[in-house]
Amino acid sequence: MSTSDEKDLVARCREGQDDAWRELVDRFGHKVYAIAYHFTLRREDAEELSQEIFLKLFENLHRYDGGFPLVAWILSVSRNLCIDRYRRRKREKSFRFVSDEAVTAMLPSDDDPANAALRKERTRMLFTALADVPEDLAEILILRDLNGLAYDEIGKALALPEGTVKSRLFRARAEVARRIRERHEGGGAPGAFASIAMAAAGLV
């Protein structure tokens, strides 16, 4: 969908056309929910955040001028909401605890139970490490590696040059990898669970 088509879609939404708003929801609803989920890691919170994002999106439709891709504009409009939620979650004691339920929602079904458990543990470790990464790095990793946004979309959404986006992304990836390795190497004599987790992460 070209930028002019997206601009037309937004214009029709602004005029109050129900079918246009439905098209917007169907086109971007899942993506917005996925982003919200990766920031909150809780289904209820993600759905609530998605509604807040679309409410804000609707109220600010008149601000979209077609200058850049609609998804980037949606991100720019909703970024503060996502960061607020992320910080709110970070203040919770259970922030570093990633539940089975949170991980399962992101894992494809696997017929092999052992393989599924391994993958689940590896994913949990990644998200736990990501929780320790500064939020300006973490948000770029979430947008790029978990949601597949293009560098220019992220740059426009966050008002950053593409070089800065790439630099932060590299540092975010390196930080996650370093923290997983440090946890393994500095853990002394890890218990059986930790050993399995390190093996699952592919780091030992």
Place this chain on the structure above:
Amino acid sequence: MSCGELERLFVSGAPESEARAHRAACADCGRLGADLDRCADTWSRLKAPVPGPSLREALLAIPSLTVTCPQADALIAARIEGEIADADERRLRNHFSRCAACAAAAETLETARGLSAPEPPAWLATRLAAARPPSRKPFWRSAFSGKMVVAYAYAAAVLVMVLGLNPTAVVRKAGFASLGESTRTVVLVAQSSIGDRLGAFQERAVRTLAVWKGHVGGYGRAAVSNAIAILWRPESKKTPVRPPLGKEGGAASLSLEIRLAGRDGAEPFPARFRV
């Protein structure tokens, strides 16, 4: 600890082969590269979480829950005029809870509207009542007071007389013949009453005029005789000159004649002072 070359290559968008070559040459970057590959593999295997079925319905209902900022402008105006529907009021309030700019605009406009019709302080009514001048009857009430109505009636009668109109003919021309019996009786009574009053007024007027005429005549005659007396006054007798003080001894008044000289030797002029 990586040497930083991997990051530089990544940011510059260098081909993957260059990064591989550097990882093979640099032990730290080789280890970091391997960790990055494992993490990337894990991320890539994740699927996008799927929302529950109720989310789509909730998102589709959003236009009925709130308004855009331009729509809010129109609704704020309607709200100030008290012409907003309940549903729109709810949408507007919902919008205010998230849009500080619109909430502030609405508050400012409502405050400005309150300023145009301020509530008077409690003491003002008392002060105004104390400072109020004594009430006067309105102009139209004094113009139709009892005295004035009588004056109008007399003025109308005089006008009729001056114009040489016959009151009976006037009444007849005004459609008297077409009136009902009772109405005609009332008009006749009024007509006779006015006739009586006119007669009395005429009598008084004649008397008053006669008095004025007598006064004017008397005053006039007196004025004419006075004027003649002044104009035709006989030649006055020579007034005797009083002798100078001291020559005849004793005087009722002292008269001094002082001769003053002009400043530059001009002809002196007399000045008489009576003490």
